[in-house]
Amino acid sequence: MKETGFSHSQITRLYSHFHSLDKGENGALSREDFQRIPELAINPLGDRIINAFFPEGEDQVNFRGFMRTLAHFRPVEDNEKNKDPTSGEPLNSRANKLLFAFRLYDLDRDDKISRDELLQVLRMMVGVNISDEQLGSIADRTIQEADTNGDMSISFSEFTKVLEKVDVEQKMSIRFLH
Amino acid sequence: MESYLFPFDSLICMLLGISFTVWFTLLLVFIIVPAIFGVSFGIRRLYMKSLIKLFEWATLRMERGAKEKNQHLYKPYSNGIIAKEPVSLEQEIQEMRRGGAEPEFDMSDIFYFCRRGVESIVDDEVTKRFTAEELESWNLLTRSNYNFHHISTRLTALWGVGVLIRYGILLPLRVTLAFTGVGLLVVLTSVVGLFPNGRIKNYLSDKVHLMCYRICVRALTAIITYHDSENKPKNGGICVANHTSPIDVIILASDGCYAMVGQVHGGLMGVIQRAMVKACPHIWFERSEVKDRHLVAKRLSDHVADESKLPILIFPEGTCINNTSVMMFKKGSFEIGCKVYPVAIKYDPRFGDAFWNSSKFGMVNYLLHMMSSWAIVCSVWYLPPMSRMEGEDAVQFANRVKAAIARKGGLADLLWDGGLKRGKVKEVFKEEQQKLYSKVLVGSSEDRSRS
Numbered sequence: 001m002k003e004t005g006f007s008h009s010q011i012t013r014l015y016s017h018f019h020s021l022d023k024g025e026n027g028a029l030s031r032e033d034f035q036r037i038p039e040l041a042i043n044p045l046g047d048r049i050i051n052a053f054f055p056e057g058e059d060q061v062n063f064r065g066f067m068r069t070l071a072h073f074r075p076v077e078d079n080e081k082n083k084d085p086t087s088g089e090p091l092n093s094r095a096n097k098l099l100f101a102f103r104l105y106d107l108d109r110d111d112k113i114s115r116d117e118l119l120q121v122l123r124m125m126v127g128v129n130i131s132d133e134q135l136g137s138i139a140d141r142t143i144q145e146a147d148t149n150g151d152m153s154i155s156f157s158e159f160t161k162v163l164e165k166v167d168v169e170q171k172m173s174i175r176f177l178h
Numbered sequence: 179m180e181s182y183l184f185p186f187d188s189l190i191c192m193l194l195g196i197s198f199t200v201w202f203t204l205l206l207v208f209i210i211v212p213a214i215f216g217v218s219f220g221i222r223r224l225y226m227k228s229l230i231k232l233f234e235w236a237t238l239r240m241e242r243g244a245k246e247k248n249q250h251l252y253k254p255y256s257n258g259i260i261a262k263e264p265v266s267l268e269q270e271i272q273e274m275r276r277g278g279a280e281p282e283f284d285m286s287d288i289f290y291f292c293r294r295g296v297e298s299i300v301d302d303e304v305t306k307r308f309t310a311e312e313l314e315s316w317n318l319l320t321r322s323n324y325n326f327h328h329i330s331t332r333l334t335a336l337w338g339v340g341v342l343i344r345y346g347i348l349l350p351l352r353v354t355l356a357f358t359g360v361g362l363l364v365v366l367t368s369v370v371g372l373f374p375n376g377r378i379k380n381y382l383s384d385k386v387h388l389m390c391y392r393i394c395v396r397a398l399t400a401i402i403t404y405h406d407s408e409n410k411p412k413n414g415g416i417c418v419a420n421h422t423s424p425i426d427v428i429i430l431a432s433d434g435c436y437a438m439v440g441q442v443h444g445g446l447m448g449v450i451q452r453a454m455v456k457a458c459p460h461i462w463f464e465r466s467e468v469k470d471r472h473l474v475a476k477r478l479s480d481h482v483a484d485e486s487k488l489p490i491l492i493f494p495e496g497t498c499i500n501n502t503s504v505m506m507f508k509k510g511s512f513e514i515g516c517k518v519y520p521v522a523i524k525y526d527p528r529f530g531d532a533f534w535n536s537s538k539f540g541m542v543n544y545l546l547h548m549m550s551s552w553a554i555v556c557s558v559w560y561l562p563p564m565s566r567m568e569g570e571d572a573v574q575f576a577n578r579v580k581a582a583i584a585r586k587g588g589l590a591d592l593l594w595d596g597g598l599k600r601g602k603v604k605e606v607f608k609e610e611q612q613k614l615y616s617k618v619l620v621g622s623s624e625d626r627s628r629s
Contacts, residue, residue: 017300020309037305038598039298042607044615045288049295073296101288122283125291126619127612138283138619146285154285163286171289174297175261 004071005090010176014070018063028060029053044125048104056109072100075173095160097172102159113154115139209355213392222401222553226529229552232336233528239333260301283619303592307503308599310531344550352397352549359393360446364453366390371456380486383457384435391432400554401529402429409560410434411489411519414482416511419521420583421493421596422501423534424541425548426523429556436491437461437481441468459487475513482516489519494576495596500533501525503590507580509572517563520579522587526555537599559586 006014021033034050035041043049053061053069061069071091089096105113105121118139126135146154146162154162212218366386373379395402410433411417417436419426430436438460442451451462461481467473481487494507501524512518525532530551534544548554561582566575577593584591595603 014300020305034299035602037298037302038594038603038607039302039304040295041603042611043291043295043298044608044612045291046295046608049292049299070296070300073293101286101292104288104292105285121288125287125612126616127609129613129616130620134620142283142285159285166286166289168286168289171286172293174293174300176300177261 003091004067005074005092006067006071006176011067014067015063018066026060028062029066030060044127045104045121048121048124052100052103072096073172073174075175076169092173094168097168098160098163099156101168101172102156105154105159111156112151113159115143115152118142118154205351205354209396210358210393213396214389216388216392222399225399226401226553226555229529236333236336239330243330260297262297262301287615303503303590304594304598307499307505307592308537309500309535310533311500311502311527344552348399349550352399355393355397356549359390359397360450362393363387363390364450367453367457371453380458386457387435387454388432391428394428395432398425398428398548398554399552400425400429400556402433402555403557404433405557405559406562407433407560409519409562411436411521411560411563412517413487413489414485415489415517415519415563416478416482416514417489417491417519417521418494418507418511418579418583419491419523420501420504420587420589421495421498422523422525423498423532423544423548425532425554426493427491429523429558430491430521433558435488437488439463439478439490439492441465461490471510475510478511479514479516482514494580497596497599498534498536499596500535501527501589503592504580504584504587505592505594505596507576509576512566512576512579513572515566517565518575518579519563520561520583520586522559522561522583522589524557524559524587524589526557529553529555532556557587561586 004011018029021037022029023033023036024030031050031054034053035046040046040049053066055061055065068091074092076092076094102113103109105117107117107120119135122135122139130138143152143154146158148158148161149155208219208221363386366389367383370379370382370386373382417430419430427438431438435458437458438454440451440462442448442462442464451460454460455462459481461477463474463477478490481490490511492511494511495505496508499505530548530553532548532554536544539547564575564579564582566572570578581591583589
């Protein structure tokens with residue numbers, strides 16, 4: 001559990017919450033358990049976020065997996081307190097936060113955001129309120145601006161470059177109370 | 179050998195006889211007679227004060243134990259696991275837009291939804307309302323303890339004594355009282371039902387109902403504080419209250435007379451319902467009638483229009499919530515157009531959690547929990563009556579009443595539907611979110627075309 005960087009009391013509280021979400025009481029959460037959270041169910045990207053918790057091909061996530069995913073959202077400043085030079089890159093580094101967001105777009109997990117994938121995610125976010133043509137031109141414009149190597153898709157490094165001026169650390173952090 | 183046992187036998191019989199007599203006399207004098215007249219000896223309050231001191235001592239011991247092991251005591255904070263900032267979608271996205279020529283869509287827009295989504299996974303407003311509230315200090319009930327490894331032997335001994343007292347003494351006492359109360363209710367209301375309709379019957383019916391509910395209150399060792407009794411509901415109105423458990427009915431009905439509303443049940447509940455309706459008019463619906471909203475509304479309005487009938491008691495949330503919040507009020511009772519008397523009920527969870535988690539525990543299990551807790555302590559506030567204002571529709575009126583109740587009881591006021599305990603949230607809320615985001619996208623393109 002050290003790799004997640006959460007404190008003992010935070011882990012206890014998150015475990016208690018994990019347990020209350022686990023309606024089947026089998027020590028793991030399924031997709032239905034997540035969908036039971038109303039605020040998540042009305043989030044346009046709810047399904048994508050839920051997906052991020054489940055490793056490839058699995059439909060149960062245990063507490064360890066739950067914590068590892070949540071660890072991406074720890075604020076970066078917290079790392080200063082327990083610097084461990086041998087632990088490698090922490091889960092909540094800027095790069096890992098960007099990777100988490102990248103994977104929300106990358107539907108087929110092939111490390112590239114194609115035009116199709118971008119369109120699908122955009123459609124999730126806007127619902128029925130924007131026409132196909134308008135959405136298509138938005139997607140084209142976005143790829144045009146980001147794509148530097150001309151392969152009509154966005155790789156992780158291109159993604160990182162596009163967002164280099166954005167305060168990722170703050171936007172993708174949740175303040176966990178001690 | 180036999181002659182040796184013989185005097186022993188009669189001795190036991192005598193002892194049993196004496197203890198039963200003493201038991202029942204005490205019961206009668208200290209509990210049933212005061213219940214009939216509505217007075218109190220103040221024993222329960224004294225009991226409550228001593229329990230509080232005990233719990234505080236217990237928590238101090240646990241803290242000391244924790245400090246010795248250099249660990250922190252698990253203290254649930256009432257403000258949650260994370261600190262959330264109430265920023266709206268538009269604000270967030272405007273902030274995220276990089277300066278200069280505003281693009282319509284930015285890949286970083288996803289951060290907002292992502293963060294909100296994960297925040298709601300860690301701590302959302304709804305799922306925590308359907309489990310029992312967490313306590314700051316331990317109340318010597320196993321069911322509410324998270325710090326097992328910090329309990330010293332002295333505390334364990336105390337807890338053991340507590341178990342003995344609760345299950346050995348309090349539980350049988352309470353069960354006896356409960357049976358007495360319910361039995362008397364059925365018998366006496368049937369007797370009153372034999373009287374011809376008129377003032378005497380109403381008077382007797384009121385007295386009988388009050389007395390039996392008061393016995394039931396003592397059966398739960400409920401210590402209730404009523405505030406603002408001048409606002410008590412009057413005939414021709416509807417009383418609405420927040421719902422935490424079936425006990426709410428007993429608590430309110432032991433201080434005033436109400437007409438109950440509910441579905442017809444079979445079994446013991448059915449017997450009670452049929453008996454009660456003989457003494458004064460309650461509103462019981464057949465299962466099939468419940469679906470017909472017009473029929474329901476008509477019966478309620480007819481009852482309310484008759485000034486001689488008692489005020490109706492309704493719980494508009496439709497389900498039990500854990501007493502930390504008030505959830506959406508169903509608008510049915512607010513469409514009738516009569517005076518609404520709001521009542522706020524707040525339980526003190528230190529002595530026994532009254533919340534009924536109907537998905538986890540059945541009714542019998544729940545009653546067992548209730549009767550083996552230390553006590554049920556709650557406060558009831560009668561709020562001044564409210565009526566629907568000009569230009570206000572039923573939903574707005576319902577929300578106004580709900581806000582008043584939440585404010586008085588110190589509960590969170592939520593717009594979410596209590597039905598989310600079992601059902602899924604409606605798609606329309608997601609569509610609202612999508613519409614909001616689309617506005618931000620399209621809105622910025624309108625600006626561009628203008629410039």
